[in-house]
């Protein structure tokens with residue numbers, strides 16, 4: 136009887152949540168110059184709110200049943216050894232590097248070891264290297280792909296090089312043929328930062344499945360969101376226990392929350408200098424953190440992941456519509472390029488202004504029409520205040536990186552954009568170049 140009542144109440148609440156969604160959150164009519172054209176954003180329906188409400192009523196709070204479901208679904212999606220939820224993409228990067236530095240890992244990284252990474256990047260892709268006293272070795276990127284140049288990676292390798300850490304910039308896969316070959320030939324760990332690239336493929340295989348470890352972000356701007364959130368994709372068995380332990384306080388015990396004695400000898404261990412039989416729940420064999428998200432976040436993730444294929448298709452469609460629409464502006468803009476084997480699940484649409492065009496003016500023109508723009512994250516990371524004094528090495532020049540910092544920006548392709556919005560964006564670009572080129576009639580005619 137009580138069970139029936141519980142079910143009925145849950146059903147009623149779920150119906151109300153749907154009603155509330157339709158009233159408050161359903162997409163609004165687009166009004167040019169008044170409505171924003173966001174560069175990214177949460178894209179959700181009533182299902183995410185209903186799933187969150189289900190988890191709220193369960194009131195498990197800490198990572199629990201929804202967490203397991205989400206981790207299992209991600210593991211299947213990547214055909215990975217494991218998928219470990221964390222509370223952000225930055226935490227995922229931290230966990231990946233902490234795992235590679237863990238003294239219980241054979242061949243672990245040590246302070247002073249070099250890690251090759253691009254200088255155009257996100258700050259928390261590099262921060263864990265600094266935090267672990269590793270030496271980032273910065274190399275230049277390619278204009279157009281905005282990814283690390285593999286030829287420069289090969290040149291940057293020294294006897295101290297132990298790992299390569301690469302973001303797939305704005306969802307555009309790096310040359311994973313070249314990078315995996317280099318990693319194999321030189322015995323380097325490969326870590327893929329896939330925070331912006333969920334669903335992108337290279338040679339028909341998902342990015343995140345090439346490296347030893349890969350990371351995901353579920354921050355609202357990303358392909359799927361849980362609010363704050365992220366994940367570590369584990370492609371080698373030997374990392375699983377270490378990474379899970381470091382995420383969970385560094386504990387030796389691997390019981391799920393609320394469970395005891397999974398190992399069958401909770402009071403039978405003798406580790407470190409602890410007395411024999413010290414409770415395994417309180418034995419710490421690694422220096423760890425608590426990086427777990429909540430079950431509420433995981434509940435949203437489960438509903439978002441079910442829509443991922445549709446989200447990716449929408450991102451690709453929006454990208455193509457922009458690309459086709461902007462084609463007449465090629466004289467003024469360098470368009471994004473992908474490796475021939477890559478099929479990006481685009482995070483954004485990057486553009487570099489050609490000589491004679493000022494990025495600041497173009498960006499202002501777009502923003503005045505409420506078209507959101509963003510820079511490629513930190514630009515040249517070494518020019519950021521926090522990174523100017525870090526121990527590092529630069530291999531070669533960072534000419535293209537500096538060009539990206541000066542001349543590149545990106546606009547949105549996320550599934551919340553409609554054809555009407557994209558056509559408005561295209562028109563706004565064309566107007567800018569028509570105005571700018573009015574003193575050069577032949578250029579104006581092109582747009």
Ligand SMILES: Cc1ncc(COP(=O)(O)O)c(C=O)c1O
Nearest residue numbers: 223224225257302330352353354
């Ligand atoms: C490439 C890259 N790595 C890491 C992160 C950090 O993710 P989070 O914001 O979830 O900490 C981001 C964030 O956008 C990112 O773009």
